[in-house]
Amino acid sequence: MTGRNVKFGILTILAITLAGYVALAQPRRQQPPGKGMGASTVTNPAIPACEEEKKILDILAVMREKESRGMMNVPANDGRLLRMLAESIGAKNVVEIGTSNGYSGIWFCLALRKTEGKLTTYEIDKTRAALARENFKRAGVEKYVTLVEGDAHKEITRLTDKIDIVFMDADKAGYVDYLKKLLPLVRPGGLIVAHNTTSHGKWMEPYLKAVTTDKNLETLFLNVKPAGVGVTMKKR
Ligand SMILES: C[S@@+](CC[C@H](N)C(=O)[O-])C[C@H]1O[C@@H](n2cnc3c(N)ncnc32)[C@H](O)[C@@H]1O
Secondary structure (H helix, E strand, O other), X not given: OOHHHHHXXXXXXXXXXXXXXXXXXXXXXXXXXXXXHHHHOOOOOOOOOOHHHHHHHHHHHHHHHHOOOOOOXXXXXXXXXXXXXXXXXXXXXXXXXXXXXXXXXXXXXXXXXXXXXXXXXXXXXXXXXXHHHHHHHHOOOHHHEEEEEOOHHHHHHHOOOOEEEEEEOOOXXXXXXXXXXXXXXXXXXXXXXXXXXXXXXXXXXXXXXXHHOOOOEEXXXXXXXXXXXXXXXXXX
Protein backbone atom coordinates (compact mmCIF):
# COMPACT_ATOMS: atom_id res chain seq x y z
CA MET A 1 0.00 0.00 0.00
CA THR A 2 1.37 3.41 -0.94
CA GLY A 3 1.65 6.28 1.55
CA ARG A 4 -1.01 8.15 -0.45
CA ASN A 5 -3.52 5.25 -0.08
CA VAL A 6 -2.94 5.02 3.70
CA LYS A 7 -3.54 8.77 4.08
CA PHE A 8 -6.75 8.50 2.01
CA GLY A 9 -7.98 5.56 4.17
CA ILE A 10 -7.38 7.44 7.46
CA LEU A 11 -9.18 10.54 6.13
CA THR A 12 -12.18 8.41 5.06
CA ILE A 13 -12.48 6.78 8.53
CA LEU A 14 -12.25 10.22 10.21
CA ALA A 15 -14.98 11.61 7.92
CA ILE A 16 -17.37 8.68 8.66
CA THR A 17 -16.79 8.98 12.45
CA LEU A 18 -17.41 12.73 12.36
CA ALA A 19 -20.63 12.27 10.37
CA GLY A 20 -21.82 9.75 13.00
CA TYR A 21 -21.19 12.23 15.86
CA VAL A 22 -23.01 15.00 14.03
CA ALA A 23 -26.04 12.73 13.41
CA LEU A 24 -26.21 11.71 17.10
CA ALA A 25 -25.94 15.32 18.25
CA GLN A 26 -29.06 16.33 16.24
CA PRO A 27 -32.15 16.91 18.42
CA ARG A 28 -34.78 14.13 18.05
CA ARG A 29 -37.63 15.16 15.77
CA GLN A 30 -40.65 16.14 17.84
CA GLN A 31 -43.95 14.29 17.25
CA PRO A 32 -46.51 16.75 15.87
CA PRO A 33 -49.13 17.69 18.48
CA GLY A 34 -52.11 15.32 18.48
CA LYS A 35 -50.02 12.36 17.40
CA GLY A 36 -47.83 9.87 19.21
CA MET A 37 -47.75 8.64 22.81
CA GLY A 38 -48.85 11.83 24.59
CA ALA A 39 -52.20 12.13 22.87
CA SER A 40 -53.01 8.41 22.87
CA THR A 41 -52.60 8.10 26.66
CA VAL A 42 -54.93 10.97 27.55
CA THR A 43 -57.96 9.47 29.31
CA ASN A 44 -61.13 9.80 27.27
CA PRO A 45 -64.45 10.54 28.97
CA ALA A 46 -66.67 7.57 29.87
CA ILE A 47 -68.87 6.75 26.87
CA PRO A 48 -72.26 5.19 27.67
CA ALA A 49 -73.12 2.07 25.71
CA CYS A 50 -76.87 2.23 26.38
CA GLU A 51 -79.61 4.45 27.87
CA GLU A 52 -79.36 2.86 31.31
CA GLU A 53 -75.62 3.47 31.48
CA LYS A 54 -76.13 7.04 30.24
CA LYS A 55 -78.69 7.74 32.97
CA ILE A 56 -76.29 6.52 35.66
CA LEU A 57 -73.30 8.41 34.21
CA ASP A 58 -75.42 11.60 33.97
CA ILE A 59 -76.37 11.32 37.64
CA LEU A 60 -72.75 10.70 38.60
CA ALA A 61 -71.74 13.83 36.64
CA VAL A 62 -74.36 15.95 38.47
CA MET A 63 -73.27 14.53 41.84
CA ARG A 64 -69.64 15.29 41.03
CA GLU A 65 -70.21 18.80 39.69
CA LYS A 66 -73.02 20.11 41.88
CA GLU A 67 -73.43 17.95 44.98
CA SER A 68 -69.95 16.91 46.07
CA ARG A 69 -69.34 19.67 48.62
CA GLY A 70 -68.47 18.09 51.97
CA MET A 71 -69.02 14.59 50.57
CA MET A 72 -65.32 13.69 50.19
CA ASN A 73 -66.14 11.72 47.03
CA VAL A 74 -63.48 9.90 45.02
CA PRO A 75 -62.34 11.67 41.83
CA ALA A 76 -64.28 10.55 38.74
CA ASN A 77 -61.34 8.58 37.36
CA ASP A 78 -61.04 6.65 40.63
CA GLY A 79 -64.74 5.84 40.33
CA ARG A 80 -64.14 4.60 36.80
CA LEU A 81 -61.29 2.45 38.10
CA LEU A 82 -63.56 0.89 40.76
CA ARG A 83 -66.12 0.04 38.11
CA MET A 84 -63.45 -1.38 35.82
CA LEU A 85 -61.96 -3.58 38.55
CA ALA A 86 -65.36 -4.91 39.63
CA GLU A 87 -66.60 -5.58 36.10
CA SER A 88 -63.35 -7.15 34.91
CA ILE A 89 -63.14 -9.69 37.76
CA GLY A 90 -66.89 -10.38 37.56
CA ALA A 91 -67.38 -9.26 41.16
CA LYS A 92 -70.49 -10.69 42.81
CA ASN A 93 -69.87 -9.38 46.30
CA VAL A 94 -68.40 -5.92 46.92
CA VAL A 95 -67.95 -4.43 50.40
CA GLU A 96 -67.41 -0.68 50.73
CA ILE A 97 -66.38 1.10 53.93
CA GLY A 98 -67.40 4.77 53.72
CA THR A 99 -70.52 5.35 51.61
CA SER A 100 -70.85 9.12 51.98
CA ASN A 101 -73.66 10.16 49.58
CA GLY A 102 -73.24 7.02 47.44
CA TYR A 103 -71.02 8.39 44.67
CA SER A 104 -68.36 5.63 44.61
CA GLY A 105 -71.06 3.05 45.35
CA ILE A 106 -72.92 4.06 42.18
CA TRP A 107 -69.70 3.55 40.17
CA PHE A 108 -69.57 0.00 41.58
CA CYS A 109 -73.21 -0.49 40.61
CA LEU A 110 -72.37 0.23 36.96
CA ALA A 111 -70.40 -3.03 37.13
CA LEU A 112 -72.76 -4.95 39.40
CA ARG A 113 -75.69 -4.61 36.99
CA LYS A 114 -73.58 -6.61 34.52
CA THR A 115 -71.98 -9.08 36.95
CA GLU A 116 -75.29 -9.66 38.81
CA GLY A 117 -73.50 -8.77 41.99
CA LYS A 118 -74.28 -6.83 45.15
CA LEU A 119 -72.75 -4.01 47.17
CA THR A 120 -72.77 -3.83 50.95
CA THR A 121 -71.72 -0.34 52.00
CA TYR A 122 -71.16 1.14 55.48
CA GLU A 123 -71.77 4.71 56.65
CA ILE A 124 -71.60 6.06 60.19
CA ASP A 125 -73.14 9.47 59.42
CA LYS A 126 -76.97 9.52 59.34
CA THR A 127 -77.30 12.52 57.03
CA ARG A 128 -74.91 11.17 54.42
CA ALA A 129 -76.49 7.72 54.68
CA ALA A 130 -79.91 9.25 53.94
CA LEU A 131 -78.51 11.12 50.94
CA ALA A 132 -76.92 7.91 49.66
CA ARG A 133 -80.25 6.07 49.87
CA GLU A 134 -81.86 8.81 47.78
CA ASN A 135 -79.02 8.78 45.25
CA PHE A 136 -79.07 5.00 44.82
CA LYS A 137 -82.81 5.30 44.03
CA ARG A 138 -82.26 8.25 41.72
CA ALA A 139 -79.71 6.24 39.74
CA GLY A 140 -82.02 3.22 39.74
CA VAL A 141 -79.42 0.99 41.39
CA GLU A 142 -80.92 0.53 44.86
CA LYS A 143 -81.66 -3.14 44.12
CA TYR A 144 -77.93 -3.89 44.11
CA VAL A 145 -77.19 -2.11 47.41
CA THR A 146 -77.45 -2.85 51.12
CA LEU A 147 -76.54 0.24 53.11
CA VAL A 148 -75.57 -0.47 56.71
CA GLU A 149 -75.73 2.54 59.00
CA GLY A 150 -73.28 2.41 61.91
CA ASP A 151 -69.64 1.96 62.82
CA ALA A 152 -68.09 -0.29 60.18
CA HIS A 153 -65.44 -1.58 62.62
CA LYS A 154 -68.26 -3.26 64.52
CA GLU A 155 -70.76 -3.94 61.74
CA ILE A 156 -68.40 -5.79 59.37
CA THR A 157 -67.83 -8.52 61.96
CA ARG A 158 -71.30 -9.84 60.99
CA LEU A 159 -70.17 -10.58 57.41
CA THR A 160 -69.73 -14.25 56.52
CA ASP A 161 -69.91 -14.49 52.68
CA LYS A 162 -66.80 -14.60 50.48
CA ILE A 163 -65.87 -11.14 49.18
CA ASP A 164 -64.57 -10.26 45.68
CA ILE A 165 -63.62 -6.64 46.39
CA VAL A 166 -63.23 -4.64 49.58
CA PHE A 167 -63.08 -0.87 49.05
CA MET A 168 -61.83 1.18 52.01
CA ASP A 169 -62.61 4.88 51.98
CA ALA A 170 -63.35 5.85 55.58
CA ASP A 171 -61.21 6.58 58.69
CA LYS A 172 -57.64 6.15 57.43
CA ALA A 173 -56.26 5.02 60.80
CA GLY A 174 -58.81 2.21 60.71
CA TYR A 175 -57.62 0.56 57.48
CA VAL A 176 -55.41 -1.99 59.29
CA ASP A 177 -58.35 -3.08 61.44
CA TYR A 178 -60.59 -3.37 58.34
CA LEU A 179 -57.88 -5.39 56.62
CA LYS A 180 -57.46 -7.72 59.59
CA LYS A 181 -61.21 -8.34 59.82
CA LEU A 182 -61.97 -8.68 56.10
CA LEU A 183 -58.89 -10.31 54.55
CA PRO A 184 -59.95 -13.81 55.70
CA LEU A 185 -63.23 -13.34 53.77
CA VAL A 186 -61.61 -12.07 50.55
CA ARG A 187 -61.54 -14.90 48.04
CA PRO A 188 -58.21 -15.96 46.49
CA GLY A 189 -57.69 -13.63 43.51
CA GLY A 190 -59.93 -11.03 45.17
CA LEU A 191 -59.00 -7.39 45.67
CA ILE A 192 -58.59 -4.98 48.58
CA VAL A 193 -58.73 -1.44 47.26
CA ALA A 194 -57.72 1.47 49.48
CA HIS A 195 -58.39 5.13 48.75
CA ASN A 196 -56.13 8.11 49.58
CA THR A 197 -52.85 6.21 49.53
CA THR A 198 -51.06 9.33 48.22
CA SER A 199 -53.05 12.15 49.81
CA HIS A 200 -53.18 10.56 53.30
CA GLY A 201 -50.01 8.46 53.05
CA LYS A 202 -48.73 9.52 56.50
CA TRP A 203 -51.93 8.43 58.26
CA MET A 204 -51.92 5.18 56.40
CA GLU A 205 -48.33 4.10 56.88
CA PRO A 206 -49.23 1.01 58.99
CA TYR A 207 -51.71 -0.09 56.30
CA LEU A 208 -49.28 0.58 53.45
CA LYS A 209 -46.64 -1.46 55.29
CA ALA A 210 -49.11 -4.30 55.88
CA VAL A 211 -50.10 -4.63 52.21
CA THR A 212 -46.60 -4.21 50.77
CA THR A 213 -44.73 -6.64 53.04
CA ASP A 214 -47.05 -9.67 53.07
CA LYS A 215 -45.86 -12.41 50.70
CA ASN A 216 -49.44 -13.51 50.11
CA LEU A 217 -50.46 -10.10 48.77
CA GLU A 218 -49.55 -8.21 45.59
CA THR A 219 -50.01 -4.43 45.74
CA LEU A 220 -49.80 -1.65 43.16
CA PHE A 221 -50.66 2.04 43.45
CA LEU A 222 -52.81 3.43 40.62
CA ASN A 223 -54.27 6.85 39.79
CA VAL A 224 -51.61 8.12 42.18
CA LYS A 225 -52.71 11.73 41.76
CA PRO A 226 -54.57 13.43 43.29
CA ALA A 227 -55.64 10.87 45.90
CA GLY A 228 -54.03 7.52 45.13
CA VAL A 229 -55.63 4.08 44.93
CA GLY A 230 -53.87 1.06 46.43
CA VAL A 231 -54.92 -2.12 44.65
CA THR A 232 -53.99 -5.29 46.50
CA MET A 233 -54.66 -8.79 45.23
CA LYS A 234 -54.93 -11.75 47.57
CA LYS A 235 -52.75 -14.28 45.75
CA ARG A 236 -54.32 -17.58 44.71
C1 LIG B 1 -64.17 9.79 52.13
S1 LIG B 1 -65.82 9.61 52.58
C2 LIG B 1 -66.39 8.33 51.51
C3 LIG B 1 -66.59 8.80 50.10
C4 LIG B 1 -67.26 7.77 49.23
N1 LIG B 1 -66.51 6.54 49.19
C5 LIG B 1 -67.40 8.33 47.84
O1 LIG B 1 -66.41 8.36 47.09
O2 LIG B 1 -68.50 8.75 47.48
C6 LIG B 1 -65.66 8.75 54.11
C7 LIG B 1 -66.97 8.38 54.75
O3 LIG B 1 -66.68 7.37 55.73
C8 LIG B 1 -67.53 7.56 56.82
N2 LIG B 1 -66.94 6.89 57.99
C9 LIG B 1 -65.88 7.31 58.74
N3 LIG B 1 -65.63 6.41 59.72
C10 LIG B 1 -66.54 5.42 59.58
C11 LIG B 1 -66.79 4.22 60.29
N4 LIG B 1 -66.06 3.86 61.34
N5 LIG B 1 -67.81 3.43 59.88
C12 LIG B 1 -68.57 3.78 58.79
N6 LIG B 1 -68.36 4.89 58.09
C13 LIG B 1 -67.37 5.72 58.47
C14 LIG B 1 -67.63 9.07 56.95
O4 LIG B 1 -68.78 9.45 57.66
C15 LIG B 1 -67.64 9.52 55.50
O5 LIG B 1 -68.94 9.72 55.00
